[in-house]
Amino acid sequence: MIESLYQSISPWVPLITLLSIAMAVASMVFIPWLLVRMPADYFISDTRLLPARGTRAWLVWGLRNLLAAVLVTAGIAMLVLPGQGLLTILIGIASSTFPGKYRLERALVRRPGVYRAINWVRARYDKPPVIHPDDRSSTDG
Numbered sequence: 828m829i830e831s832l833y834q835s836i837s838p839w840v841p842l843i844t845l846l847s848i849a850m851a852v853a854s855m856v857f858i859p860w861l862l863v864r865m866p867a868d869y870f871i872s873d874t875r876l877l878p879a880r881g882t883r884a885w886l887v888w889g890l891r892n893l894l895a896a897v898l899v900t901a902g903i904a905m906l907v908l909p910g911q912g913l914l915t916i917l918i919g920i921a922s923s924t925f926p927g928k929y930r931l932e933r934a935l936v937r938r939p940g941v942y943r944a945i946n947w948v949r950a951r952y953d954k955p956p957v958i959h960p961d962d963r964s965s966t967d968g
Contacts, residue, residue: 847908850901854911861918862945863952869921870936870960888924895923913941933960 866872898919905912917935920928936942937960946956 846904850905850908850915853901854905854915858911858914858918859948859952861921862914862948863954865921865957867955867957869957870933871958871962892923895919898922911944913938914944917941917945936960 896919899916900919902912902915902917902919905915913935917932920932920935936945936957942957942959949956
């Protein structure tokens with residue numbers, strides 16, 4: 828049984844290896860780029876942009892959500908493959924639009940490891956740290 832399983836998987840090993848390498852390289856390039864562009868108050872801001880209604884806006888919305896689905900899928904794969912799985916999932920969620928999105932983003936950022944990783948990347952590019960979702964004191968005043 829194990830031998831038949833190995834025979835059925837072995838043709839896919841080179842493709843899986845290439846995809847793993849591609850996802851690791853892409854995560855090293857695109858995740859820092861997106862994290863640096865994110866405003867520091869992103870996880871505490873209550874203002875969100877309303878979507879436009881034109882044909883171009885629908886096309887952008889569709890492409891944006893397609894990219895988000897690819898990022899979330901790649902992030903899930905990176906949980907067991909090389910790459911920044913949780914950060915990739917977070918970026919995928921951040922670039923998508925669905926009900927409950929901001930609650931889910933904040934739940935991920937509340938994880939100490941994710942929060943530290945985001946701010947470590949931002950510090951390397953001389954950007955201020957993101958404000959923790961539970962720290963509303965910096966916006967009062």
